[in-house]
Each structure stands twice: as C-alpha cells, then as structure tokens.
Amino acid sequence: MAAVLTDLERLTIRAALEDLNTAFCHHLDHDDVDALLELFVDDVYYTHGSRVSRGKAELQEVFRGRSATEKRTARHLYSGLKLEIESATRARGTCVCMTFADYGEPPLSPAIPTLVADFVDEYARGGDGRWRIKERHIHRIFVDPKNTGPVGLKR
Known part of the structure; x- marks a missing residue:
C-alpha cells in the first residue's frame, strides 16, 4: 500500500525523480561517467537485454566502455514518467526512453532513433x-537494425 503523503511531498518526490532521470540522460549523452554513477545506489542492479550489472563497479565498466574505441554521439530523450510512490524513501517508476546514437562526431545524419525502450525502475x-x-x-x-546490442557492447 502506498504511503500517506501530502500532495506537496508527492510533488517534491516527483520533481526529484524527474530531475534524476533528466540527469541520467544528460550525463550519459555527455559521457560524464563519474556524475552518472552518482545517480545510482552502491548495490545497483541494472539490466539491458542480456547484460546484467550488479554494483557501481560493474556499471562503471559498462558506461566507460561505450566510447572506449571510437567517438560515440548519443542523445537520450525520456518521457511519460509513471510513478508509484511507496513511501518518503521508496518509489517505483516506468518511462519511455528514445535514443539517437551513432559513432562519429556531430552533426550526424540521418536522425533516426536507434532504440525506443521502457525503463522500469x-x-x-x-x-x-x-x-x-x-x-x-x-x-x-x-x-534499429544497426543497434547491435546492449549498452557497452561494440558493434
């Protein structure tokens, strides 16, 4: 059962979680792995397709591997955040993320999404x-057929 919270508390939590998801997209797009890792708990459990990461150390390997051999340009757009606020310290959410990504320096063309995914958090x-x-x-x-695998896997 959801916690009894005031409307203001719920709005404050929603704003914080929207900021969290916005920061995730921003830091991922700008390859700021250190800032990205700060958005996760130490014992994070993160899955993308067949790739499973447990803890920040494994997640760091995934994110650092994204641009390890060549320049990767990406933009992630998230929308439709649906929240279930369980308490003042716990929540669940789903949103849709659309990714535009390719290897190389911008500007890149064409601007076709490489992935549309649900984030279940x-x-x-x-x-x-x-x-x-x-x-x-x-x-x-x-x-997109050119999208060859979960984040961190090279083409």
Missing part, C-alpha cells in the same frame, strides 16, 4: 536526502 532516497536509482531494467521495444 526502483528508486531509493538515501540518508543524505538524495534520490538514486536502485534498479533499472531496460526493455527494448523498437530497435
């Missing part, structure tokens, strides 16, 4: 008051 608010992603499961819905 669990969020936790830490003792420091910050919300973080506890679990993220990426379910691929539409995939």
